Amino acid sequence: MTPIVETHDLTRRYGTNLALDHLNLAIPEGAIFGFIGPNGAGKTTTMRILTTLLPPTSGEARVAGVSVTREPRVVRRLVGFMPDFFGVYDNMKSWEYLDFFGRSYGIPAQRRQQLIGELLELVDLAHKRDEPVMSLSRGMKQRLSLARAMMHDPRLLILDEPASGLDPRARIELRELLKELRAMGKTIMISSHILTELAEMCTHIGIIERGKLLAAGEVQEILRTMRPHRIVEIRVVAGAARAEELLRTHPDVLELRREGARAGTEVEEPPLDDETGPHTLLADFAGDEHALGDLLALLIAEGVRISHFAEQFGDLEDIFLHVTKGIV
Amino acid sequence: MLELNPILVKDLRSRMRGARAYILLTIYLLILAGVTLLLYAAISRDIGSDLNAGRRIGQALFFTIATVALIEVCLITPVLTSGSIAGEKERQTYDLLVASLLTPWQIVWGKLVSALAFALLLITAIVPVMSLAFLFGGVGLAEVLIAIVGLIVTAILYATIGLFWSALLNSSLGATSFAIGTIIALLLGIPFLIVIVSLILGSSVPSDLLDSVWFIYLSRFVAALHPFIALGATASQLAGGGDTFFEVVRTGSTNVVVPSPWVLYTVLSLIFSTLLLAASVRLVQPVQPGADRKKRVRKAVEAG
Ligand SMILES: Nc1ncnc2c1ncn2[C@@H]1O[C@H](COP(=O)(O)OP(=O)(O)OP(=O)(O)O)[C@@H](O)[C@H]1O
Numbered sequence: 001m002t003p004i005v006e007t008h009d010l011t012r013r014y015g016t017n018l019a020l021d022h023l024n025l026a027i028p029e030g031a032i033f034g035f036i037g038p039n040g041a042g043k044t045t046t047m048r049i050l051t052t053l054l055p056p057t058s059g060e061a062r063v064a065g066v067s068v069t070r071e072p073r074v075v076r077r078l079v080g081f082m083p084d085f086f087g088v089y090d091n092m093k094s095w096e097y098l099d100f101f102g103r104s105y106g107i108p109a110q111r112r113q114q115l116i117g118e119l120l121e122l123v124d125l126a127h128k129r130d131e132p133v134m135s136l137s138r139g140m141k142q143r144l145s146l147a148r149a150m151m152h153d154p155r156l157l158i159l160d161e162p163a164s165g166l167d168p169r170a171r172i173e174l175r176e177l178l179k180e181l182r183a184m185g186k187t188i189m190i191s192s193h194i195l196t197e198l199a200e201m202c203t204h205i206g207i208i209e210r211g212k213l214l215a216a217g218e219v220q221e222i223l224r225t226m227r228p229h230r231i232v233e234i235r236v237v238a239g240a241a242r243a244e245e246l247l248r249t250h251p252d253v254l255e256l257r258r259e260g261a262r263a264g265t266e267v268e269e270p271p272l273d274d275e276t277g278p279h280t281l282l283a284d285f286a287g288d289e290h291a292l293g294d295l296l297a298l299l300i301a302e303g304v305r306i307s308h309f310a311e312q313f314g315d316l317e318d319i320f321l322h323v324t325k326g327i328v
Numbered sequence: 329m330l331e332l333n334p335i336l337v338k339d340l341r342s343r344m345r346g347a348r349a350y351i352l353l354t355i356y357l358l359i360l361a362g363v364t365l366l367l368y369a370a371i372s373r374d375i376g377s378d379l380n381a382g383r384r385i386g387q388a389l390f391f392t393i394a395t396v397a398l399i400e401v402c403l404i405t406p407v408l409t410s411g412s413i414a415g416e417k418e419r420q421t422y423d424l425l426v427a428s429l430l431t432p433w434q435i436v437w438g439k440l441v442s443a444l445a446f447a448l449l450l451i452t453a454i455v456p457v458m459s460l461a462f463l464f465g466g467v468g469l470a471e472v473l474i475a476i477v478g479l480i481v482t483a484i485l486y487a488t489i490g491l492f493w494s495a496l497l498n499s500s501l502g503a504t505s506f507a508i509g510t511i512i513a514l515l516l517g518i519p520f521l522i523v524i525v526s527l528i529l530g531s532s533v534p535s536d537l538l539d540s541v542w543f544i545y546l547s548r549f550v551a552a553l554h555p556f557i558a559l560g561a562t563a564s565q566l567a568g569g570g571d572t573f574f575e576v577v578r579t580g581s582t583n584v585v586v587p588s589p590w591v592l593y594t595v596l597s598l599i600f601s602t603l604l605l606a607a608s609v610r611l612v613q614p615v616q617p618g619a620d621r622k623k624r625v626r627k628a629v630e631a632g
């Protein structure tokens with residue numbers, strides 16, 4: 001199956017500024033693709049190219065196999081776009097706003113009326129049908145804009161930072177809405193520079209920085225492969241000093257620190273005293289699952305009493321920081 | 329059923345909804361009515377019971393109304409269009425239009441027609457007042473019709489001037505300033521040019537140059553770029569018993585036949601309107617950063 005979004009060496013320059021640098025991206029149909037990167041990474045640029053609003057300097061971008069430069073009108077029919085900043089018209093009611101864009105996409109009058117009702121229902125704005133658009137709250141405008149992007153029943157929805165400026169409740173509502181859209185068979189490409197915002201709802205992510213794609217794929221896949229080694233959290237009830245000694249000399253432990261200590265600072269004197277209560281140690285462990293089992297067995301065999309021994313699951317945030325480290 | 333242009337529907341809806349449209353129309357009519365009344369009061373006292381009084385009142389009324397209406401059309405139509413496309417850019421709704429299935433032509437056309445619809449409303453509103461002048465006598469049907477054609481053509485040309493600036497620039501304030509600037513330059517610049525040239529040519533130039541065919545055509549051409557000069561000249565020709573469509577210029581040797589100024593004005597205005605419209609269509613593209621845009625503007629200006 002051809003991916004719904006495909007770019008080959010997509011490059012875009014603004015003067016001498018390289019905004020996109022040979023970007024190769026593929027988004028499978030039906031995915032919720034989170035496009036993550038710091039400010040100025042090139043997210044908006046990519047999205048504007050995919051919506052035919054910006055011509056690429058070189059390279060190619062296709063939506064459902066259709067080139068954005070050669071057949072922009074076909075692409076426009078396939079894509080619904082919600083820009084990061086968008087305006088609404090004063091002097092216009094919610095339904096008229098949708099009606100206008102319905103006309104702009106050539107949807108026949110009867111179908112339009114029906115659609116407006118359905119979409120307002122979907123984004124939970126049916127009660128605001130006759131209200132002026134200007135009177136809606138930011139979250140409502142965002143939802144109305146999403147309904148607008150859905151008017152022509154696009155296969156791909158491109159949403160540029162839709163959650164910015166929304167309160168937590170509105171964000172959750174947005175997330176639910178996106179899940180509903182996905183259930184309707186839409187592919188959704190959504191950008192953000194806040195990872196946690198995307199982590200829960202995306203099936204795929206792509207991390208971009210300085211116009212380069214640093215990592216892309218299924219969320220689980222990325223979580224698995226991008227993490228170089230695991231952090232093991234060990235809570236020691238008795239024998240903390242001995243545990244520290246063992247861990248520090250263990251070949252697979254790259255780094256050891258006490259909880260509360262800053263990352264990067266090695267354990268320093270004096271040794272831990274069991275009298276001061278249970279201690280938690282964080283070991284940066286390079287070995288595999290079996291080696292981890294051996295480590296636990298070793299500690300216990302050496303008489304260390306352990307109440308908690310668990311791998312910390314790094315979230316996307318860690319990966320993001322790790323992957324983008326050093327380039328900024 | 330054939331659907332109306334979406335931009336037209338949207339703009340008419342919101343233009344006619346607010347109080348602004350009615351306020352503008354009211355002010356426009358108040359100015360016209362005020363001027364008419366003042367004039368009537370002034371003339372009717374002077375003329376007394378002359379037999380020709382009715383005719384003269386009719387003529388004075390007609391020319392005053394036509395002039396005031398022309399001034400108003402010159403100033404209002406470019407303002408109506410100059411905010412249109414630039415306003416969408418300012419409101420950040422422009423990209424949504426361009427990314428939809430609307431063609432640049434539909435966008436430009438919708439904006440033009442919605443502004444013209446309003447201008448036509450203003451023009452239609454003066455027809456009853458003009459008919460009044462017609463009833464007094466002294467004004468022929470041809471004059472009334474030419475005045476209305478002149479007003480409509482002016483509305484179209486000045487609307488496309490506003491539209492062009494609106495498509496070129498990103499702020500409606502900038503577009504309106506440039507549109508008004510262009511119109512002031514046209515309305516004041518052409519008479520200024522004519523005065524300067526005639527001062528220079530004055531007495532020092534041999535009369536066979538002034539009588540040459542190309543000079544006659546050139547001078548008529550320049551004069552026909554100016555609505556007040558062209559329509560005014562037509563009016564005085566008609567009053568002097570000239571033909572409605574042609575003017576015969578008598579020179580020493582031959583008679584040169586040129587189209588009546590209003591005909592020239594109408595043709596030239598429609599040509600310029602078409603060119604400006606084509607340039608605007610070319611300019612309607614997604615908002616883009618510096619370099620590309622400048623290149624496109626240059627191209628569009630060349631095309632226009
Ligand atoms: N119109 C423009 N003119 C010149 N440079 C631009 C323009 N738009 C973007 N850029 C540059 O292109 C690069 C990528 O910008 P882009 O807007 O795509 O980033 P982004 O990932 O969307 O960032 P943000 O998270 O801030 O929205 C930046 O370096 C930016 O300065």
Ligand SMILES: [Mg+2]
Pocket residue numbers: 043044045084160
């Ligand atoms: Mg952006």
